[in-house]
Amino acid sequence: DVVMTQTPVSLSVSLGGQVSISCRSSQSLVHNNGNTYLSWYLQKPGQSPQLLIYKVSNRFSGISDRFSGSGSGTDFTLKISRVEPDDLGVYYCGQGTQYPYTFGAGTKLELK
Amino acid sequence: VQLVESGGGLVQPGKSLKLSCSASGFTFSSYGMHWIRQAPGKGLDWVAYISSSSGTVYADAVKGRFTISRDNAKNTLYLQLNSLKSEDTAIYYCPRRGSSFDYWGQGVMVTVSS
Numbered sequence: 642d643v644v645m646t647q648t649p650v651s652l653s654v655s656l657g658g659q660v661s662i663s664c665r666s667s668q669s670l671v672h673n674n675g676n677t678y679l680s681w682y683l684q685k686p687g688q689s690p691q692l693l694i695y696k697v698s699n700r701f702s703g704i705s706d707r708f709s710g711s712g713s714g715t716d717f718t719l720k721i722s723r724v725e726p727d728d729l730g731v732y733y734c735g736q737g738t739q740y741p742y743t744f745g746a747g748t749k750l751e752l753k
Numbered sequence: 754v755q756l757v758e759s760g761g762g763l764v765q766p767g768k769s770l771k772l773s774c775s776a777s778g779f780t781f782s783s784y785g786m787h788w789i790r791q792a793p794g795k796g797l798d799w800v801a802y803i804s805s806s807s808g809t810v811y812a813d814a815v816k817g818r819f820t821i822s823r824d825n826a827k828n829t830l831y832l833q834l835n836s837l838k839s840e841d842t843a844i845y846y847c848p849r850r851g852s853s854f855d856y857w858g859q860g861v862m863v864t865v866s867s
Contacts, residue, residue, distance in 0.1 A: 680853040682797075689846060689860055690797065695853040733797055737853055741812045742787075742799040 643668050643736050647745030653753040654724045662748045664717045664734035671714065671738070678737035681710055681719045684747075685730040693732075694719065726752070754778040756847055756858035763864045768837055772861055774830035774847030782825035785850035788832045790843035791860070798843070801832065802850065815841075837865045 644667040654660050662681075670677045681694040692701045694710035697717060707722045721728055729752060735744040760772040774786070788800040801821040802810045809821050820833040830847050842865045848854035 678853065682854070689857040690848075690854070691857065692853055692855050695855070699852070701852060701855060735797065735854070740802075740810050742802075744797040744799070746796050 642741055643670070643739055643743050645734055645736060645743050645745040647732075647734055647748050649748060650746070651749040651751060653751050655753045656724055656726065658724050658753075659720065659722045660724065660750065661721075662719045662732055662734075664712075664719070664745050666715045666717075666736055668739070669714050670717075670736050676738075677713065679710075679712070679717050680735050680737065681708075682733045682735060682744075683728070683730050684733065685727075688730075690733065721750075724750075754849065754856040756849065756856060758845060758847055758858045758861035761845065761861035761863045763866065764837055765867050766837060766839060766865055770834045770837065770863060772832040772834065772845055772847075772863070774832075774858060776828045776830065776849075779849070781823075781828040786821075786823065786830045787848050787850055787854060788819075788821060788830075788845055789848060789854065790841075790845045790863075792840075792843045795843075800845070803830070834863065837863075839865050841865050 646665045648663045679697050682690040684690040698710045709720045731747040731749050733744050755777045757775045764770050785804045787802045790798050803821045818836045822831045844860040846860045848857045
């Protein structure tokens with residue numbers, strides 16, 4: 642199975658600040674078809690996860706351009722700029738390249 | 754797009770349960786669907802996938818015990834859970850396979866306990 646390692650486990654940020662979350666996979670996430678199926682999700686307190694970024698750097702419908710994804714192969718990053726109160730929660734990276742699909746353990750974003 | 758899970762509850766170890774996921778707002782028959790679960794206070798755990806043509810894939814932890822199926826006429830996804838174990842206790846979600854797991858329901862709680 643592909644192991645997804647997220648760092649840090651938690652992050653404190655001031656409103657308006659910028660943060661980065663790292664996600665590393667134990668194997669390359671480049672699919673045979675050339676696509677890299679690495680996504681980012683946010684789970685706000687008491688809610689279901691929501692898709693933010695898919696295929697490394699594509700923002701999902703309605704997602705602010707304050708969220709950006711980058712990376713390749715096994716090393717990926719989510720950046721959040723101008724952090725707002727509604728951005729708080731747990732962020733997960735997930736891979737959809739190889740079954741079983743797997744997720745990182747999550748990064749909790751809190752207010753400083 | 755709306756996904757509404759139902760059918761959860763408290764069940765004894767070894768027993769069975771059937772979850773449903775009612776879909777609306779999109780052409781259900783054209784999309785693959787997943788089940789993903791989240792144990793209390795834990796992360797996300799992929800469970801199973803069914804393609805638009807009803808091909809299936811399962812996580813090893815549930816293979817042989819869980820069955821994913823769909824009824825396109827009813828716009829409904831199912832998950833039959835048999836031989837339940839305490840470690841199956843979780844919120845079960847049925848996200849759509851669009852751009853990754855693009856839409857999620859509110860989830861349904863399954864508690865396996867004697």
